[in-house]
Amino acid sequence: MSVLMVVFDMAGTTVDEDNVVYKTLQDAIVHYSFPVTLAQVLEFGAGKEKLQAIIDILENTGYAVNSENIDLIFAYFNERLAKNYETLNVKPLPDVERTFKELKERNVKVVLNTGYNRKTAESLIVKLGWKMFDQFDLLITASDVKNNRPQPDMILLAMSKLSISDPKKVIKIGDSTVDIREGQNAECLLSVGITTGAHTHEQLSEAHPDYIIDNIYELIGIIDSRGLIG
Numbered sequence: 001m002s003v004l005m006v007v008f009d010m011a012g013t014t015v016d017e018d019n020v021v022y023k024t025l026q027d028a029i030v031h032y033s034f035p036v037t038l039a040q041v042l043e044f045g046a047g048k049e050k051l052q053a054i055i056d057i058l059e060n061t062g063y064a065v066n067s068e069n070i071d072l073i074f075a076y077f078n079e080r081l082a083k084n085y086e087t088l089n090v091k092p093l094p095d096v097e098r099t100f101k102e103l104k105e106r107n108v109k110v111v112l113n114t115g116y117n118r119k120t121a122e123s124l125i126v127k128l129g130w131k132m133f134d135q136f137d138l139l140i141t142a143s144d145v146k147n148n149r150p151q152p153d154m155i156l157l158a159m160s161k162l163s164i165s166d167p168k169k170v171i172k173i174g175d176s177t178v179d180i181r182e183g184q185n186a187e188c189l190l191s192v193g194i195t196t197g198a199h200t201h202e203q204l205s206e207a208h209p210d211y212i213i214d215n216i217y218e219l220i221g222i223i224d225s226r227g228l229i230g
Contacts, residue, residue: 011197
């Protein structure tokens with residue numbers, strides 16, 4: 001069984017942006033008098049479309065969800081995030097570009113997917129200096145689909161765009177339990193957790209991934225040991 005596509009989450013998996021999105025999300029929620037911690041934001045919001053993340057964070061920390069408050073928090077979050085990104089130093093996480101290069105040399109498609117909207121995701125890619133068809137083949141964002149993680153819509157859209165019909169030719173990797181469940185719901189061959197971002201090894205284990213790795217290049221070893229290319 002040859003792998004044709006690997007779907008990578010962005011922040012915390014391939015991109016080091018110092019958790020600015022989740023720090024900004026925490027700031028926005030606290031600004032409206034809901035004193036949540038960064039740990040709670042990461043636990044309940046990591047990997048999700050950010051409007052849904054706000055709802056889930058509040059619900060899981062014991063606060064009543066009010067649509068007016070949600071809209072205010074989300075608007076404030078987007079405003080602050082745009083300002084924070086102006087001075088943000090963004091870089092790839094260790095061995096990411098090396099991993100992308102080796103996959104592409106083996107004719108495996110590299111797909112980025114994210115709980116960010118397209119505007120935010122594209123601004124990160126510009127800062128990284130990545131270009132489609134050089135470092136990656138496709139970007140799918142939360143604003144491109146109706147249903148977000150852990151639903152499989154982003155992965156299924158990527159498969160459709162790249163003419164891949166069998167999810168058993170796809171691997172998903174991400175730093176949160178919602179990434180892992182997204183891959184499982186898409187029925188990917190492997191759903192892999194990585195400890196470089198939002199969730200710890202213990203937290204990732206709760207989603208029962210096929211593997212948990214500490215460095216993204218370990219994915220190449222998994223693929224080779226299982227004979228998944230060629």
